Amino acid sequence: MAAPEIDLLSDDDLGRNGRNTTIFGNKEDSDELKNRNYTKDSSSASITKDSTPNVLDKDSPIIYHYLTCDTVLPLPSNGFSAAGQAAPPQPDLVKYTSPFDWPNSRKNFMIWLSCVATAITAYTAGSYAPASRQMAAEWNVSEVAVVVGITTFCTGFAIAPMVLAPFSEINGRYPVFVGAGIVYLICQICCAVTPTYTGMLVARFWVGAGSSVFSTMVGGVVSDLYHAEGRNTPMALFSGAALFGTGLGPLVSGFVAQNTSWRWVFWVQVITCGCLITAVTLFFKETRGSIILSRKAVCLNKWYEEREAAGYIGFEMTTGSEKTESQRLRWKVKSDEERESIAKMIGISVYRPFHLLLTEPVVFFFSLWVAFAWAVLYLTFGSIPLVFGTSHGFNTQQSDAVFAAMCIGAILATIISIYQDRILAQYLVSSGKNIEHPSRIRRVIDLSSPEGRLYFACIESALLPIGLFWFGWSHFSSIPWIVPTMGIGCATMGIYSIYLATFNYLADTYHLYASSALAAQSFCRNMLGGIFPLVTVQMFKGLTFQGAASLLGGIAALLTVVPWVLVFYGPRIRARSKFYGMQEQAMKKKRPSIEIVKRKRDGVDPAPEEQCKAVIDSWKSSGRAKVERFAAYI
Template sequence: MPRTSSQILSSGDKPGITPPTDRLYPQKADLEESVKDDSEDREGMSDGGGAIVYHYLTFETELPPPSAIHLSSNQSLQSLQSPQSPQSPLPGPPNLKKYTSPFEWSDFHKRFIIWLSCAVTALTAFSAGSYSPGIEQMIAEWHVSGVAALVGITAFTTGFGVAPMVLAPFSEINGRYPVFMVSGILFVICQLCSAVTRSYAGMLVARFFLGVGGSTFSTMVGGVVSDIYHTEDRNTPMALFSGAALFGTGWGPLVCGFVAQNTTWRWIFYLQTITCGVMIALVCVFFRETRGSVLLSRKAKALNRWYEAREAAGYYGFDMPSDSADMEKVSQRIRWKVKSDEERSSIGKMIGISLYRPFHLLLTEPVVFWFSLWVAFSWAVLYLTLAAIPLVFRDKHHFTLSQANAVFASMCIGSILATVLSIYQEKLAKRHGKIASTPEGRLYFSCVESALMPIGLFMFGWTSASRIHWIVPTIAIALATIGIFSVYLAVFNYLADTYHRYASSALAAQSFCRNILAGLFPLVTTQMYKQLTYGGASSLLGGVGALLTLVPWILVFYGPRIRARSRFASEIME
């Protein structure tokens, strides 16, 4: 007798290779016995008769075995015995291994996907920071003001903040991989366009679409993390993701400061065209789909195609559990469907919700509003350094262009230290049972560490003098970076843990605020530091940062009460 589907699918047979005939098809005597024994079961199923029954498929569904061989009435036993009418070959089963739930992937596979995603995130952030070292050459070539030249950063962050609201629904329907691939190609093309453009307007257009292409490798990597890791295991991959974003922002001006001083600003973008092209090629080859609902839909389609091929060859029925108490199983013509496909709205409606709900949460949910303000200010401070660091170190310490941008190495070091600290401090706390099983448990460390951002700002402002060694404000930048990292990671984790099914909208709200404000700060940096003095400007920023540091403290003490009053968060608590 033929093997069951579970035996076939779990066998060592390689996909696409047909096993020996005697393992898949019955011999003549077996066939006669099978037809005789199953004559009653075949009523209503010959010639494709019998209604197809649809069942919901999940990753936990145990696939039923095929019923005994059923032949359509026009395939009589005599015709099967005739050498002129050989038996139709039984179609081989599909390879379902590639549709395994991402939560069940091996640790190596998960780490590889995370490291690949973080590498692309770092390159995306590199593009944001790499623009500033070429500002002086652009001003000279296009005869625009310094503020106008810095609008290239604003154009990038605008595309970065707006695009995910439109692209996110596509990733839910078609998966992460197609969106990553298309966005990556756009990203590389826009890098090349930035390098060859001959006009200021062309640069702004290229930078905007560069932000659109790069946005998926930042905002959606958080979704990739949630696709393959359960909540309790997400701290380490989220720390790596956050560290990659901050590291890349400092790495960009660090490298491109030397490029701009020794060549032309165009080589800043030629260099990125090459490196990003190589990395996107690696993503296209090695990245695998992580969206569970998409994989499940593909698994259902693969099984349904196999069932259709079996029926076309004359083999009907699978043994399904019966609702009747006196029958263990019943043979059915089955097809699979996925609940998430039925619950999904049209793409137009999904884009509408994606554009509307983040702002609705921003204006109606105090947690989303204050967290968005907190992380937006912190991120704006990070981008402010793109203009502030060259200004201070060239003015007060008479650094060259490359030397001033080399100071961004402190930002890279700070992001690495913050990442390592975040990974090991939670492991240590879990070992001693100090981490609570509530969203507020994610905020304990950030309550203390986020204070390093205003401390670093005060220290940077009041040590930016010629008489003080340049290493002191450099250390201040590293401290502020650790504080910004703590804010960034806390906001991502807390909103994801609190809003669950609405988490993507809550994160989209903070992402929009964060990128728009970050794009505006570099435009006013020079005027603010010259009008308020270096110490005064940094003190103003440090004071605002100190006030916003109260946000996690309030949530630690009153978070459960605030969440209970939230219509969106309370749905999860009930």
């Protein structure tokens, strides 16, 4: 007779936040149990002196519990089999370790691999323009018509993530990366061999769709590996890779196009893309925590079934009365039960970003800000060859060499971004008045709030309008070419600060809805970026070089008010947000009271001044992460 299945999901059985949490009753019990681990990645459960033995068989009910990354796995109830068979070997659960707990070396490798993928994707976006003149001549169409290939690329890049994101939630990031990467590679080959203009436009759309995951989902990989306080450096590297690759594309392709043919521009991309997909397939490991947890539950349940088949039945589970009882145990994961159907998930993935865009002022203005900055970035594909070719007589290879300034600007901005938060944290720590009066930190600089991500962006975003005016008013042939080139580097650093601030601020503000908020800005950013190259030549010729640059610089200067408004009024704006209020209520329900549990366990309630001193001492040692925790604490 098949055993009945029971969901035993009360608070007493699951502990806080749906976890089967163990609190040791005394030091002796704790020390004894720490020596009885049966897996490589978890501690054994507590067995109190009031343990109640009970006999189980294969007809006993199966009791399901929710498994989390912090669940303490229980010990088997008995060490002998009525059938006399040997117990099946214990599974190796190390490979199911939470990505948050991976070694730094493994995290660093995943981040670097992801950033290389982002750079190659950005390279694909920028490498198309230098070949446009040769393609126009071969197919007898205008250069503007050929540039539509950038527009179709950006369209695929904007739309695909909204459809692919739910698949990464269900199947994990690895299969989406590999599957989309194969599409990316095949369509790059199609670009290299297509005999028609129409074929190029279609292939470019699918190249954009396939390559989009290596940009949009890398932010998700960073979130999988690092908690909020540790994401600054990985996100800085990710943003730097995106802008570096965008500048590297025309830099390399200009040389290839002038010395070979436009088809080799795409064959070079086929080679790099093939190497990337091979590396991702062989070396990238799944980082999505819910997927890893589901696999761990399947592995444990399979092992439990094998034990029962061999006659070893039951595990010691702690009950709400601090007693233990033997249970036929199985695990399940909450995210698997709460997941909607794939059709509904795609519908939400498409609908919610636009709903946020139209109803949330923060999402709207950030999307407008970053979309304009990205449009300026794509505008350089046409403006740099035009300006330097006209004013300085540069050929294709020489004009595209100017894009090295964009690469240098991205590198400098990345380095500055990595160290600026550390410098600010060290300044606050070394400020005697802040240590003596820690409550002032919230009034001076509040690094715990989302607005803490904008302090440097308020200043650095001004580099975009400065760079545009610099570029437009120094293009004259009487001025050395290096001067407007430096203006391009300056503008790139401004674009970088806007790009990074947008990702960080929206992620910190919307938490549960961050993916939708970021999808909204990504859609606007890529669509506007795809449109601007179509009007670049007409704009710069119609308004003159300095007039067009001044118009763009003026708009950029007006948009720099966005971070300033949020720094001063961000809390008020967020308080009026429907989505922010909904997520705050949800997070309050889910947030575990760790300190309360520890105090109940230890019977100690430290004095507030002792807690404050302990936080300050730990704060001094590690910079921004500790500053954020301390600011949030006080």
